[in-house]
Amino acid sequence: MAARRDRGHAAFDVGRGLAPADLPAPHAGGVTSGRFASAAPVPSAGRPPPRRAVAARPRSDNGNAACGFARSSRPVRTPAVRARGGWTVEDDAYDIDAVLQQALDRLALLADVGAALAATLDVREALRRVSRLVVHQLGDWCAIDLLDSDGTLERIAVTHRDAGPPAAGPLEGPLPVPADLASGPVARVLRGAGPLLLHRGDFPPAHADLFPARPLELFRQLDADTAIVAPLRARPDILGAITIGRTSGDRPLTDADCALVEDLARRVALAVDNARLHRETSRIAERLQRSLLPNLSGPAIPQRAARYTPSQATAEVGGDWYDSFPLPHGHITMIIGDVAGHDLRATVTMGQLRNMLRGIALDREEPPGHILNRLDVAHHQLYPDVTATCVYGVLKGNEDGPWELHYSNAGHPPPLLVTHDGDTHFLEEGHGPLLGALPDLPRDSAHRALPAGSTLVLYTDGLIERRGEPVHRGMTRLRRQAAAVAQEPLEEFCDELLTHLGSEATDDVAVLATRLPG
Template sequence: MNVTGAPVAWQATGWGAMVLQWDVIGDTEQSVLADPVRLRSVRRLGTPGPDEAFDRLAMLVRKLVDAPLGVVSLVDAERQFLAGQVGMPEPFATERSMPLTHSFSRHVVVAGEMLVIPDVRADPRMRGNPSIEGLNAIAYAGAPITDPDGLVVGALCAVDHEPRNWTNSEIALLSELAAVCSSEVCLRIARAAAEDARRAAESAQHQLALLTDLTESLAATMDVAEAMRRLGRIVTGRLADWCVVTYADEPGASPHVSATHRDPARAADMQRLADLAARSRTDLQAIVLAARRHGRSVRRESGSARLRGRLSDVELAALAMSAGLGSSMVAPIVSPVRRVVLGAVLLVNGPDRPPFTAAEERVAAEIGRRAGLAVENSRLYREQRHVAEVLQRSLLTELPTLPGVELHARYLPAQDGAAVGGDWYDAFAQPDGSVMVAVGDVAGHDIEAAATMGQLRNLVRGDAFGRADEPGALLTQLDEALHGLRVPAAATAVLARVRQSWSGYAISFANAGHPPPLLLLPDGRVQVWWIPPEPLLGLPPHQARTTTVRYVPPGSTLVLYTDGLVEDRQQLLDDGVARLAERLRESSAYPGDELCARLLDVAPRRNDDIALLLVRLTG
């Protein structure tokens, strides 16, 4: 026998002194009362207060059966609730509840059938019940109330103050009224189940929308710090009052911390909390280690004392208390590639909010996984970008130092692509003393475009070096080489030869579908060297390309550039070239490096690569 009851003290009102009574509930009885399926039905009916329908049924019992007490009782594993009653004394008439030790109806639940007892004092199951003295309950008749699954959730009962032989008609009437009561119970349970399903569907839809928005937001940036800030804004708006995200790009690295509160007025406090938390590594390590140790999200219904105890920094603890400490969850940030914990997301609700649910814990775990994917994507992106930068530096020429010629160049990758692209510049001296300069643009701004650009630049160098041919002839030969070697290039380019002449300098150039060169004269005037357009490089060979020759005075500056500097989808290319020419005229007094910076500011958008080469003729 398992003793699960407890002594119950009950101050009687109007009938005598306090009653102290032990009741022993056996294992079998307890297993029936604690059946989770049955308890779910009882709890769906709610903790009863005054209920007109059930009170009416209790009144019918009193009138039709002629019993002083009529009760609709619902029995859970610990108490009996008086869903309907008539004739009950205080405090039970108001409280609508009594301890399980005082319940006769629990025996109906256990037996699963109607019980008719002329005198409970003679029944071995009931003779020690405190209600005998407290309620003057002597005779008892109870019919089971069932849920939609046929499980007994309580009893409709009649109680008399003296021994009574219940008649067959009274028993039949009580049974019929219990069936009516069961119908009402089934209807209410069905309504509650439908409401639970509706809430679950809304919750699932809300959680799915949260995760969808989070995924889209994290995928829209490769900046991991910005990704974690976005995570905080989304989560605190829809799941928690505030959160702290701590993560490290690599295991053992210094942690990055961000903190967000759903109240925008607390932004300064949250920033301070994040700064303190980043320095107070011991506090953070405790949270991260808990996530790592469990390997899953951890939910605490009332974690204020535990969480506050982990915060050794006084100011940090004060900020956390001010933000509100109630229930909390910690979800690990796990790398999906390396399967290591990189950090944790701490979600906190204030004390006035309900505890986090099991469903929200699953959502928190998914948030941690998606945060881990964002951290990993950012790391891989940085690695790719580093490789691309190394590749780009290897492909772009280190500008030579030449007598009488000052060279300055810049390369900027597109902001929405890799760190490399198909834009390039080059300059090298010829054995005859002339200087070859070039700027070109292979379609695309990715690794493949950069690789093609490398081949094209090397072909230009190999074909031009040591030859006295004019740029037009060199580009014609380049067309044939690209076609014959099957190099998959579609590119624009300007190739120019700069040599000294009787008037200063002669610049001969050929243009394969490229924006026109600009020339800044010593007096500040700017020339735009428009010539009739010729096809792009890489197309099937056609007629020989032309060479244009311009004579310029010393002190002039030749500007070669790619279309990323002047192209705007909302304007004509001519407008962009004119804008660049005006900036060049305004900036004529600036030295080479500063002039490059000012010209780059003209770019309308950074959605394409930019290569810029300045050739200042100083000799």
């Protein structure tokens, strides 16, 4: 059917015997049956929904030609027609296939937006991807503004269908704080209004808008004919606004597009809100974790240095930790460990495990294997469902040497010894199961003489492990890099390890190193 707005034209329910003669001439061609083959409710494209809508598919010699039209629920008042159960036509007729395709396109856009939001933890990059999707599937240009937690406003993205005219770039960036009494569309939306459908004549004067000239540049330089401004609303908060515009007057944005943009804005806002909550939780956990990692106390000799970096891939903290402190007899502990998990619980457990080990080590001098045995029993009693790894070592010696390391390893990657000349050796003796696995199993201790001028490196698995490759490759990389920087000052030595090995880490990384005199 072609579009028609005739009021009073009669159409009939399924099975009521609508004949071709009942249709206006433009709509009767090719209809060989006097009945509709099917009928179902359909939305009214681009208009407020009628009280009743019917889709009809008449039989045709050339196959089924789908069409639809809207009906009110008011019967026709003409007696002859009323007797046949007719209804007045209140709105246009539609091509049902086109309506269904439009609905599928809109669902596809929402699905693509969801995928873009889930593909990255970077909020800015996610919003730029969303804006690119919008201009390819809905509007000719799109702008997204975000309010920060401190109330500042920033235009994150302005994207144009034609890859962005020269005027679009300068429109991005920080914006002045919205005025309380500003009456422009963005200002109103940031106060909770919207979504707002704007036509060219609705664009506000300069003095009424939010900040006063740059948003007008957005509408005018990008030559908007119609635009929709919708709030990014999550829970009770307004996080920003999304503005979508079309420059073509023959396909303006409509009320139906408003509903789509509102749904899209809700999804964007939820993703932004979740990202901010995740980021804040991670910051709290990282601050807690760093507060539990000690300043290295004790004598200046031997030199010691430590590093910790959270995972860049997951933006979460875990249970990596290190410690080093003097014992009553003057020896120096060298400790590193990793509690399983990447959450606040792992961080808290790490702190408690570290404190327990400090108490056990300071209680009395014992072989390292016995120290880890006592720690394992206590750990299993308090945290029976949590596993952890740990290397507990004790440096013994004096400034003039010799030095040796007494140690025990509970399921942790082996320490690396690097001589002054760059020879490397992994210390694999004294290895036992991780903490929490077999708490009653006796643990071995080992000892190793340390050459003068050598460097001892303790590290967590994030430094050597990469997804999809065997761990021995990471250990080989560590040996080569440590050998290459063996004569660098200790602080630079640690920095070089993190720069060359930690930049691709998918896990937290902790490093504890000591440089012996000589």
